[in-house]
Amino acid sequence: MTTLKKDSLLKGTLILALAALVARMLGMFQKIPLDYILDAEGQYAFLAANNIYLLLLVIATAGFPSAISKMVSERMETGRYEEAKRIYKASLVFGAVSGLLLSSLLYFLAPMYATDVVKKESITLAVQAIAPALILFPIIAMMRGYFQGRQMMSAGGISQIVEQFARVIIGLGLGILFLSLGYSDTVSAAAVTFGSVFGSIAAFAVMVYYARKLKKQDARLAVHSSAEARAALQPNLPYATNSSMKLKFRAIYSEILKMSIPALITSMTINLVYMFDTSFFISITEQVYTDERATEAFAALGTKAQSLAGIPPILAIALGSSIIPIVAAAFARKDQAEVNKQTSMVLKIVCLTGVPVALFLTASAYSVTGMLFASPTGYETVAMLCAGTILQITMMTSNSILYGMGKQKQTMVNTIIGLIGKIVFSTLCGYYFGVAGFIIGSTICFLIVTLLNLRLIKRDVTLHVMGKKWIPYLGAVVVSAAACWGAEYVMLNITEGIAEKLSYLLTVLVSGSILCAIYGILLLKLNIITAQDVEALPGKLRGPMRKVMRVLRAGQSG
Known part of the structure; x- marks a missing residue:
């Protein structure tokens, strides 16, 4: 049986950063097909519901997990394992109650939000369709925080990525299905937003899997493993219980x-x-x-x-x-x-x-x-x-x-x-x-x-x-932007007779390449990027950048 281990600081940071990047990229590119399948009214309905979802996603991945992570980590490091478990239990109760409350409020207040605030009644169904996702989001947030406190970032990161894939793929599939069945764009937009519910279920399933695995592992190590083995597998896990008074839920919630x-x-x-x-x-x-x-x-x-x-x-x-x-x-x-x-x-x-x-x-x-x-x-x-x-x-x-x-x-x-x-x-x-x-x-x-x-x-x-290099840097920015705009203008005229999408693609490739080339050359020629900056780069980039700098410096001296 595989064992859950602590992630190093670097690895944990990379896992969380990767999960955030994947979530952001999928969230961005989900909107692109919507421009093809929904009219402006349907897009407005989706955007209204999706902005609520993204707001809740930040809560589920930023505020509460960070607080619980810190509280759990501090207790684990000082040997107060029972307090850490008490915090976890209290946070799950808090998440379950707040999830049900928020979900109900959003569902029943959606008509008022649509008509009195947004002034667009057509968004009501889309906002209501996303409400059930709120039932699980707070619980997922608390579970992620606990695993972060145990320095096990993989669980939260994987759940976040799985959540986004399920939300985007199932949501788009439902939207296309509803449109093919003859439903209106606003109803189909609600079907797309309902994908968030499936995303929350998928994320919750991942967290439950890791939670059960960790619980069994803790019990197994506490009973059967030697102190040395426990320290090797879970260096921050004190297995001795303490007999201090239980933390009150009210105090835990106040701290969170x-x-x-x-x-x-x-x-x-x-x-x-x-x-x-x-x-x-x-x-x-x-x-x-x-x-x-x-x-x-x-x-x-x-x-x-x-x-x-x-x-x-x-x-x-x-x-x-x-x-x-x-x-x-x-x-x-x-x-x-x-x-x-x-x-x-x-x-x-x-x-x-x-x-x-x-x-x-x-x-x-x-x-x-x-x-x-x-x-x-x-x-x-x-x-x-x-x-x-x-x-x-x-x-x-x-x-x-x-x-x-x-x-x-x-x-x-x-x-x-x-x-x-x-x-x-x-x-x-x-x-x-x-x-x-x-x-x-x-x-x-x-x-x-x-x-x-x-x-x-x-x-x-x-x-x-930048030190004294701000003026040269701004000059490089202006020249690069002007070259990019000029390249786009020329390319759009040159490719005017071909298919539009191909014209746009060629224009993007040429204008982007020109901007990158001119910007990079100016940064090096004007000494905005120095040898010290190159040495601070990761190893795989350091070697190529040294060669580029040598070539440009040689050309400059010649």
């Missing part, structure tokens, strides 16, 4: 909420921004659009722009997962030089890697949108939102750095201030400029949080991100 709320609010920033857009787009833009035009404009925003805008921050998510334990360890041992180095390095990496992706999606928005979706309609919205993701990347990365520094509460305050800015500016600008106003509000939100976070970081950290 106190620890999880700051992380929860910060992690929900993007989802709350998108929920605001979904909920108030129709009512705020009624002076700009007719109801039909507003539905089409939001479908372009939600289905196309938000899908593509999720691509640039992917690396920031992975780096954020990796940087938290590194900065936390350096900060705890008061190694200021290491904190300065790691913080500056991660900010430089996200600038150098995230910005060109956002630039490409902005400059080549027409061809990228036309290639992936049914038509390039709404590419202006895609370009505007993708341009703003540059600030979203810096916001997410600075959040992770502050987490590592133990400043969760201050980060939460910064996030709340940014969200208030989003509400104010989206309301005002949306009233006059429609969808562009909502994007302006989102971008201002990311900017506010980024500036507040950087000000907070600089109190304890000396940053050396």
Whole structure:
């Protein structure tokens, strides 16, 4: 029988980062076929329900699991195994009760949310279809937290990936089936969202499998194994019970909420921004659009722009997962030089890697949108939102750095201030400029949080991100973006006579290649990327980058 073992810090981080990336990618690309099979009304219904689902997914994968993980880990390390089990039991009860309550509330309040808030009664069924998924989500979140506390990240990571595959595949299958049977687009959209219920069942089945396996293993080791064998298999597992008074559930719940709320609010920033857009787009833009035009404009925003805008921050998510334990360890041992180095390095990496992706999606928005979706309609919205993701990347990365520094509460305050800015500016600008106003509000939100976070970081950290290379770097950005846009314009004209999808594909390949080539050459020629930066890269990238730098340096000297 295989044994569940602790994951190392690096392995655990990679597992969680991979699960988050898979979930994000599947969530993004689920929307692409919807542009082909659903009309704008059906897409709006799906987006309204899906944004609620994504908000709940953040709760299930960020706030509560992190709090329970920390509580369980602390007890296990100090030999209070019975307290850890008590916390697990209390959290499962909390998850079951809150799941039933939230599911019932969402189902019965869906009509009121649709008619009074969103001003679109057609979304009711889609929102109600996702409500049953809430029954299991809180329980799954608690189980993931317990396994993380036992330093077994694989269970939560695998359950998250299985959940996403089941949700996307079954949901799309149900949507296509309902459409083929002659149901309306809004009913078919509800069928797509019902895939989330199957996703939650699949994730729960995975967690139950691992929970039963761990329970049997603990019992077997406690009874039959020697102390040495137990230590080798589970170094953090104290098998001696203690006779202290049982923790009260009330105290456990208080500790969970106190620890999880700051992380929860910060992690929900993007989802709350998108929920605001979904909920108030129709009512705020009624002076700009007719109801039909507003539905089409939001479908372009939600289905196309938000899908593509999720691509640039992917690396920031992975780096954020990796940087938290590194900065936390350096900060705890008061190694200021290491904190300065790691913080500056991660900010430089996200600038150098995230910005060109956002630039490409902005400059080549027409061809990228036309290639992936049914038509390039709404590419202006895609370009505007993708341009703003540059600030979203810096916001997410600075959040992770502050987490590592133990400043969760201050980060939460910064996030709340940014969200208030989003509400104010989206309301005002949306009233006059429609969808562009909502994007302006989102971008201002990311900017506010980024500036507040950087000000907070600089109190304890000396940053050396670009140094004196900011002006050359911005020059490289502008030149690369201009070259990309010019290449797209030329390619669209050259390929005008061939099939549209092939034209878009060729344009994307050429414009993207030109941007990457010019951007990379300028970074090296202008010494924005230095030898020290190359040495900090992973081993597989370090060798090729050394050769590229030698060639360019030789050409420069010649």
